[in-house]
Amino acid sequence: MEETNKMNETTKKEEQTSTQKIGIYLWIWLLLFVLSFFSYMVDWYQFQGMLRWSLILFFMFLKAGLIMAFFMHLFWERYALVNVLLWPMTAIACFIFLMTAEFKYTLFSRFFYFVVGGA
């Protein structure tokens, strides 16, 4: 008896994970439009410098997060899958971090050695 109850619960849960209420999709959809509009506005108003960078990155990560979490259902997936997908990104993060240092170094040496009065 207990076993069957558990089965039913699981079935419900399983169904929940695969189909959500339509409202949530529509909301996310709307949010994506709004965020894209905002990030377009960053260019429209020609924000520059750190403000531009942080705004661009902020909207980008928010959009990416929404798509992954809700459209790709990662929000409802078990942590085992989520972890497997997100941990490898540390390698990419490390690569990005080091390449930032690398391009600055290359740029510096190029100005220093190739451009009159550079650096």
Added chain:
Amino acid sequence: MSDEYDNNKSYQAQSSEVIDGSTGSVNPDIDYVRPAEVGEQDLYHGHSFIEKWVFCQDAKVIGVQYFLTAVFTGIVGLILSWLMRLQLGFPGLAGFMTAEHYYQFVTMHGMIMVVYFLTALFLGGFGNYLIPLMVGARDMVFPYVNMLSFWMFFVAVAVLMASFFVPGGPTGAGWTLYPPQTILEGTPGSGMGILLMLISLSLFVIGFTMGGLNYMITILQARTRGMTLMRMPLTVWGIFTATVLAMLAFPALLVSAIMMTLDKVLQTSFFMPTILKAGEVLEYGGGSPILFQHLFWFFGHPEVYIVALPAFGIVSDLISVHARKNIFGYRMMVWAIVGIGGLSFFVWAHHMYVSGMNPWFGFFFATTTLIIAVPTAMKVYNWILTLWRGNIRINTVMLWCLGFIVTFVNGGITGIFLGNVSVDVPLSDTYFVIAHFHMVMGIAPLMVIMGAVYHWFPLVAGKMLHEGLGKWHFWITFLGAYSIYFPMHYLGFIGVPRRYFEMYDSPYMTSAVGMNEFISIAAFIVGAAQFILVFNIIKTLKTGKKAEQNPWKANSLEWYTSTVPPEHGNFGERLPVVHRWPYDFSVPGAKDDFIPQTTAPSEVIHTEVEKT
């Protein structure tokens, strides 16, 4: 000699801990294993000869196809190395050997051995054959994609081999393909040769991705009942981690191949700065050659472990079975494999200490690189501690394993030289490097491959390989290979640079002549000795002794198939149910000195240590 050990009774055979997610409580039935979560796999059995042996969807046939194709490329690579050694040991002896040819042979030898031989052999060959058998699956999860994977690899090999016959010949840029020289005149094969190489590599990556998805999902999602991750044989762990690395590292190779193809074909300047060639300034500007090196080694270093980790895994199993002893510190071994794999993405630029990159990277990469030495050393300790107080069969398989330990420890320790940034400075780009990586990722994995061939041949072919021939094969190979690469380190100490077609006019290098002759002769012998195995296989297939079902008395599932060799679907009517790890050897009180993974705890209850 006392044969009685004081077995600590507190250690229990690792039998079924019952997993019950809902309560975490222990099920009173000690043989209980969770019911199947996934339905029976729908298998497509081939109907015609072509469907059974050519475009076959059976992972075992695909594995053999991968194996044979990889061995074919390996033999090509071997012949190329003979030609190189001929030139180095006896310059001018072969009249056709020009510098162009020499560099083409160097390049093709390197690329073939690393990518098309070792990677394909371990992951495509052993991976396909062993994964489904060892985790108790009927087949790979996507047999059709798996079949495509092999044929993609086959086409990649065909394209690679075609480059020998195009005008200008194959590329001679060195296997690292560093731009700008790779695509400039002045390097042999900078026309068609390099293009075919890049296309072939891209095809290989695509084909491998197809296979790799199969290996990963089969291991993650298609294990049999009772087969938890921590009950998988280390072979599967090694191949699994290597596959993960490959899935994440090959993208960098693909990207660099695409970018270099564009540099070559469309004159883009990704990797090409302003270049003055033959008095002309070329149509390039602003690119960065070092970017290629970063991308290449972001792939290239994990690639080293793609070759090494399956070897680690397989050798652990072989040692355990033939020492009749459980692998020492299984958990540590698993975490070491995973840790090495993870860390391998953070160490790539230790190949680039003298490349002119940002000098501060040296600190970062030296530190991360030497951290890897710790899990690697742990693995070595655990191998020898597995031998310790074992009951070691000194047969051919065990000899290869012992040979692996010697060569691997040797090569691993020279790795500490090269990983330690300022020690690398005098040694990089010398013969020391060549000696190091041949020892650690050439000879050592090869030892494992050979051991694995002798170990699993009875399963694949149903016949036992000849032991005597096997021992001759081992000793010639081991002693020969050791005497090639051990002295070669000393050429590096002298400062002899690598990739030199001819070198003896330097005053301080003259003493190297004698050693080079010796090394060349040893190389010829070792290469030739490999044909002992070919002879052995042919002879065995014809007249060999028929193998029993489980000739080595091993525990893992591949020996408990319905037939030997296993048929399509592997396990007959019912999939096996797993109750324990595969290393229950010499359990005190048990009848035999091995307890198969499928044996339920109630069947060995009299051992008294079997408590759940």
Added chain:
Amino acid sequence: MSEQKIDGFELKPGFKGMASDTGSDQTMFKGVHWGKAMMWIFLLSDTFVFSCFLISYMKGRGSTIVDWPNTSEVFSLYVGGVPVPLLLIAIMTFVLITSSGTMALAVKYGYEKNRKMCGWLILATAVGGLTFVGMQVFEWSKLIHEGVRPWGNPFGASQFGSFFFMITGFHGFHVSIGVIFLFIYTYKVFAGHYESKKRGWFTKMKGDYVEIEILGLYWHFVDLVWVFIFAFFYLW
């Protein structure tokens, strides 16, 4: 392909659940279809491909001493004689997001076995994708017309053209592949292959509506990549 069965075990949520999933037998991703797991891993690998492209772009752009073209001018369209920055790109972004939304709904209706709605929504997604590719063709031809080539351009650093054509080309290639599959699956859904358990053309395996979710994952990924390209290439 396998059929999913309820395993009868409620595993704990959160990190405890993760530990128990990882330590359990048979499957690590409980209840996740093989194909879906495969698509996730493939996308992870593909993420590395695009990351490598974008990292190369960062390195290339960062270390050239020639000025980078002003993207907001280069990609502007003239509307009534007035240049509107990034107009086309903005429209493309909206088209792709629209198609992503229809795809998400298609997946939902697929799971509810609502064949009609699912089919029409996939078709709408395919049309959206096709529109995107069409606009990209327009964008490419416009730039080529203005003299932008992979090996050089009149606006600044030659790497601009190289990276532009390579990265958007590779993304466009992904979109095109996706569009082809969207059309195939439109047919499969309308023809009722998932109800009749008809075997696939090549793989000879029985299909299931979970394939729509797998396709959806791919399509959302394409959209996801575009979010990054939009931010890093066009806005940066």
Added chain:
Amino acid sequence: MHAGIIFLLVIIGSVLFHIFTPWYWTDIASNWGGMDDTITLTFWVGGGVFVAVCLFMIYCVFRYQHKEDRRAEYKPEDKKLEKILTWATTLGVCALLAPGLIIWNQYVNVPKNAIEVDVMAWQWGWQYRLPGADGKLGTTQVRNIADNNPFGINPDDPFGRDDIMVESDVINLENNRPVKILLRSVDVLHNWYVPQFRAKMDAVPGTVTFYWFEPNKVGEYEVLCAEYCGVGHYAMRGGVEVQDKADYEVWLSEQETFEQLSARYEKLNIDGNKLAKK
């Protein structure tokens, strides 16, 4: 039994080979003795581990050979032993890493009094340039390279006029004075390497790389290219001559400056725009 003996002979042979080898380092001629010391340290630690591991393995092979009536020990884990081994290895690795990093820190920090030597590599040869009286090298561009301007010095760079152009593939260095080697390449990767100096670094087209050393032994040395650069790689040699201060000064005074070189070409009425190398 014979297997163990052969393995034992291999290990003994390796040790003997190391002791009696006639092939070893060339005599060092720079300040990088620290690198040699670190190698030696690594050699003793690493070699010790190698011998110990192999001897233990051989011992096991002798002692625990298969016997039908014997059972192996059943002991899946020994947490304490594993912990000890992990920490011991970590300590050993740290001990090897530390000197490596210290020396690398010296390697990338060039002393202030180092004299700059500009090394330009091309397929397949070397060319050298020294800063003139102002002690500074002029900036360069590959596009400027011509017969009358082999380094492509920017004509409008005031620091470039007095740069000393060495018309030879042999460079002279002053003994006991640090040099900063600046490496540039006009075509592909190269590497300016003198085994006796131990130091090396790639020359990368499109940027300038550097390293430094202090020669401390008078003599002539051969320069090798240590980064594969095409079919001529093995033949790409150059030379270094380390001299005492007095000799060096004499040599230096015989060299031509960029200004003098330009003037000479103008006199010869050679078209300065024609590019230099074939």
